[in-house]
Amino acid sequence: MLSEESAAVVRATLPAVAGALDEITARFYGAMFRDRPELLDGMFNRGNQASGVQRRALAGSIAGFATALLDSPDTRPDTLLDRIAHKHAAVGVTDDQYTIVHKYLFGAIAEVLGDAVTPEVAAAWDEVYWLMAGALIGREARLYQDAGVTPGEVWRPWTVVERRTETPDTVSFLLRPADGGPAPRARAGQYVSVRVRLADGVHQVRQYSLSSDPGDGLRRITVKRVAAAEGTPDGEVSTLLHERVSAGDELTLSAPFGDVFLDDPADAGSPVVLVSAGIGCTPMTGILAHLAAVGSTRPVLVLHADRSPADHALRAETRALVDRLPGARAVFWYEHPEPAEPTQPTQPTQLTQPTAQAEQVERADGADRAGAEFRSGLMDLDGIELARDATVFLCGPLPFMRAVRGQLLAAGVPARAVRYEVFGPDLWLPGS
Ligand SMILES: Cc1cc2nc3c(=O)[nH]c(=O)nc-3n(C[C@H](O)[C@H](O)[C@H](O)COP(=O)(O)OP(=O)(O)OC[C@H]3O[C@@H](n4cnc5c(N)ncnc54)[C@H](O)[C@@H]3O)c2cc1C
Ligand code: HEM
Known part of the structure; x- marks a missing residue:
């Protein structure tokens, strides 16, 4: 004091x-x-x-x-x-x-x-x-x-078991501890740091959310390449990971950390809402994979916004996971929807009434068999019914998170129920 x-x-x-x-x-x-x-x-x-x-x-x-x-x-x-x-x-x-x-x-x-x-x-x-x-x-x-680590000594070598291209600018790396030991415990939603040596010999550290829980001692990260824009250079580490790292290579990873995770006694029945945009989908797929792995029946609503279906990393996987979870459904918003997936008029989504949802999805023009519904434009929560006792996870660019958080609060979700991850230093928290 x-x-x-x-x-x-x-x-x-x-x-x-x-x-x-x-x-x-x-x-x-x-x-x-x-x-x-x-x-x-x-x-x-x-x-x-x-x-x-x-x-x-x-x-x-x-x-x-x-x-x-x-x-x-x-x-x-x-x-x-x-x-x-x-x-x-x-x-x-x-x-x-x-x-x-x-x-x-x-x-x-x-x-x-x-x-x-x-x-x-x-x-x-x-x-x-x-x-x-x-x-x-x-x-x-x-x-x-x-x-279980000595303070400050968080680093461990991991082997890239598989590299997979997810979208034109996103790749996943499936990793296993190179020392043959068990993978450390990670909570769904957490991240690891990746430490690399750049061309000038300097080491740099970046965080990547664990985007899956494949079990069997494996971990996965999914990295979007940060390209140069007017006045800003290519991202250093994401470019190196995209250009130089493939299966068989070694990466140095920290133990998993992060204060935004699913606090999950597997049987907790309260609803979960996962809201993301762009590469902000990674902690959400990590959470979904965990829920699927433990056979959760919690009501889960996945809301994701992206430029187009082709830009939406882990899209097929998200749909498959939603399909595996009996209480889950998804709504995706695309600024440029493909013609093959027509958009549909806004319809209310009942997180708390799975039966009504299923009927509604079948009727909706923009729904597919995996229980995902497609809309065009930016994410708009108008008409999306959110359970009052839901825990909401939010991740994406700051302007997106500010806008969606405002919509969530206006819809009656208590501020304390919204847990957000920022893919950079948190400039939002001190003033929020
Ligand atoms: C908790 C957490 C989880 C994350 N999870 C993921 C994830 O799952 N997937 C993912 O892809 N990313 C994730 N990130 C983001 C990731 O950590 C990196 O920030 C991202 O990959 C960019 O790193 P980089 O080294 O490529 O870019 P940097 O080199 O760090 O550059 C970042 C930005 O700064 C700009 N910049 C650099 N130098 C200058 C300069 N001199 N002047 C002006 N601008 C400059 C660059 O142009 C770029 O836009 C996460 C971040 C956090 C904090
Ligand atoms: C009271 C003292 C300190 C305060 C208030 C402080 C505050 C912060 C804050 C607010 C962040 C950003 C967190 C986020 O990502 O949202 C941060 C990150 C960080 N801090 Fe500290 N910090 C302190 C001490 C230290 C010390 C002693 C070190 C080590 C020398 C350190 C190294 C770092 C590093 C390396 C990062 C990540 C930076 C990045 O990714 O750009 N900090 N700290």
């Missing part, structure tokens, strides 16, 4: 610190990487540094944590801290590194705010930093323990 004196100082200086955080974090990373370049080799993501997105996530989290401390001093913002701790564990952050970050962060604060940083101000923010660091270190220690 923040001391009373520090709370008063933090409250008085929060607007000034928050307002300067962008500049503070830019200087912080600049100085830290100048003195400790090894942190950019196999730990920090240089794409996120170049685009500034990691800087904004760090700044937002500190401001969010300080605000939460002032608003409710006796509790911790669990969602914020869990999200960061899982990401830290997935890149192998260790507790001694918090001293390094502290040194450069507070050096940058003093530089940017100058004389405003009196000894009292410095001490109060020091308290905030160590409260946050302490909460993260504790969570990360538990995550490492649960994963």
Whole structure:
């Protein structure tokens, strides 16, 4: 808990610190990487540094944590801290590194705010930093323990058993531990980090959701190639995986982590809604595969939006999994539907009444035998009936998630029931 004196100082200086955080974090990373370049080799993501997105996530989290401390001093913002701790564990952050970050962060604060940083101000923010660091270190220690690994030593070699092209810009890699040991426990929806050495010799780490639960010690990731656009280069790691990695090669993977997963006693009957767009389908197919593997009868509604059926990665697999699950059905939205799969007028979908759904699917022009229904345009939840007690998993580009979350809340889904995964540093959480 923040001391009373520090709370008063933090409250008085929060607007000034928050307002300067962008500049503070830019200087912080600049100085830290100048003195400790090894942190950019196999730990920090240089794409996120170049685009500034990691800087904004760090700044937002500190401001969010300080605000939460002032608003409710006796509790911790669990969602914020869990999200960061899982990401830290997935890149192998260790507790001694918090001293390094502290040194450069507070050096940058003093530089940017100058004389405003009196000894009292410095001490109060020091308290905030160590409260946050302490909460993260504790969570990360538990995550490492649960994963059965030494803190920071999360890496293990895996062999690519099979490489499969899913769409023109998406490939799946089926993997098995190269050391012959068992695959670590993973919860449906979680991700692993993949660490590769790039052409310039620098190692880079990226996260990929586990897109299937094939059993037999296997794991699968599905990677979309990030192509250059105006002013932005090709994605480094996804391009390397697409161009250079095939069956028989070895990849270095972390243990699985991630705070968004199906909390699944297999017999829990509550409904599940899986909402995704584009490559955001990967954690959803992981969850679906798990539900199918345990023979779940939970009501499951799969809602996915994509540019076209041909761009929809794991589309056939999603339909097959939906077909195997007695309580499941799917609705897909395509901006460019193929002529072979005509679109259909919007009809209400009853998650809670499987019989009514089945009849409706048979009647619908855009339905197929596997219980999937097709619509044209962007995802629109109007007319989709959502069970009030459903847990909703959401993943896709940020604008998509913002729009859909708004529709979900308007439809009466409680905010706490919506669990979202961001395929990058979470810029959404601190302000949400
Ligand atoms: C929890 C989680 C799960 C994920 N799951 C999946 C998954 O299942 N499948 C999947 O395909 N992806 C997934 N991702 C995304 C994945 O981790 C990578 O972010 C993605 O593959 C891009 O990495 P990259 O190295 O190819 O691109 P990067 O090299 O990291 O580039 C990322 C973006 O930054 C831009 N950029 C780079 N340098 C600059 C610069 N100097 N100026 C401006 N812009 C720049 C690039 O053009 C690109 O658009 C997930 C991410 C997270 C956090
Ligand atoms: C109190 C101190 C810290 C705070 C508040 C903090 C905050 C954050 C946040 C908000 C993220 C983004 C999480 C997300 O993906 O949504 C993150 C990621 C990360 N953090 Fe920290 N962090 C702290 C300490 C550290 C330390 C000590 C290290 C190790 C030197 C570290 C290394 C990283 C790395 C490598 C990532 C992933 C970066 C990326 O993918 O671009 N952090 N941290």
